[in-house]
Amino acid sequence: MSNRTFTMIKPDATKKNNTGAILQMINAAGFRIVAMKTTKLSAEKAGEFYAVHAARPFYAELVNFMSSGPITAAILEKENAVEDFRKLIGATNPAEAAEGTIRKLYASSIGENAIHGSDSNENAVIEGDFFFSKLEQF
Ligand code: GDP
Numbered sequence: 272m273s274n275r276t277f278t279m280i281k282p283d284a285t286k287k288n289n290t291g292a293i294l295q296m297i298n299a300a301g302f303r304i305v306a307m308k309t310t311k312l313s314a315e316k317a318g319e320f321y322a323v324h325a326a327r328p329f330y331a332e333l334v335n336f337m338s339s340g341p342i343t344a345a346i347l348e349k350e351n352a353v354e355d356f357r358k359l360i361g362a363t364n365p366a367e368a369a370e371g372t373i374r375k376l377y378a379s380s381i382g383e384n385a386i387h388g389s390d391s392n393e394n395a396v397i398e399g400d401f402f403f404s405k406l407e408q409f
Contacts, residue, residue: 275305276352276389277398278360282340283383285309290343293373293386297347300359305346306403314338320401329382336382346399346408353395356388 278297280290290309298304312320317337324330349355361372365384368375378384389395399408 274350274352275346275348275392275399276356276395277387277402278345278347278356278389279387280343280345281383281385281387282336282342283379284377284385285341285343287377289377289385293377294343296359296373297345300349300355302347302349302352302356305348306399306408307343307345308402308407309341309343310402311341312338320398332382344402346395346403353389353392357390360386360388 280293284290284293294304314334317334318325321330321333321337324333327333347356359373361368361374361378363374363384364381365374365378366381368378373386374384377386389398
């Protein structure tokens with residue numbers, strides 16, 4: 272499982288029709304799609320997913336944004352997946368993201384930043400299982 276990570280293409284990127292371009296970058300970087308679905312989070316589900324941030328000042332804004340429109344959730348596989356995917360997406364704030372990263376190209380702000388990537392192997396499993404049953408993970 273250490274070679275898997277979890278991602279969500281966030282509502283801002285979905286709305287701007289950037290889903291295909293982002294998936295193309297993910298595949299071109301060598302990630303295999305293990306599971307994928309487009310869905311919409313309720314505020315309750317978004318709050319549950321981001322529960323770790325519940326005490327942060329931006330929590331309500333984050334929950335509101337993440338439940339504002341469809342997202343595409345996916346489990347991805349590649350050697351060193353978590354770390355390599357964080358490099359591919361770039362810094363949380365697009366103003367600080369490296370050239371050529373997904374957030375540099377497609378994010379508009381620190382909140383509406385186009386894409387999620389798990390920050391550890393442990394969270395990758397928890398987050399993937401939040402969206403997909405084991406039968407849906409290939
Ligand atoms: P990530 O691991 O790079 O996604 O960043 P964090 O785990 O620190 O934050 C989770 C998500 O919360 C980010 O991807 C943003 O969508 C959102 N977020 C983080 N900081 C801020 C902030 O200062 N303002 C707002 N509105 N959202 C934020």
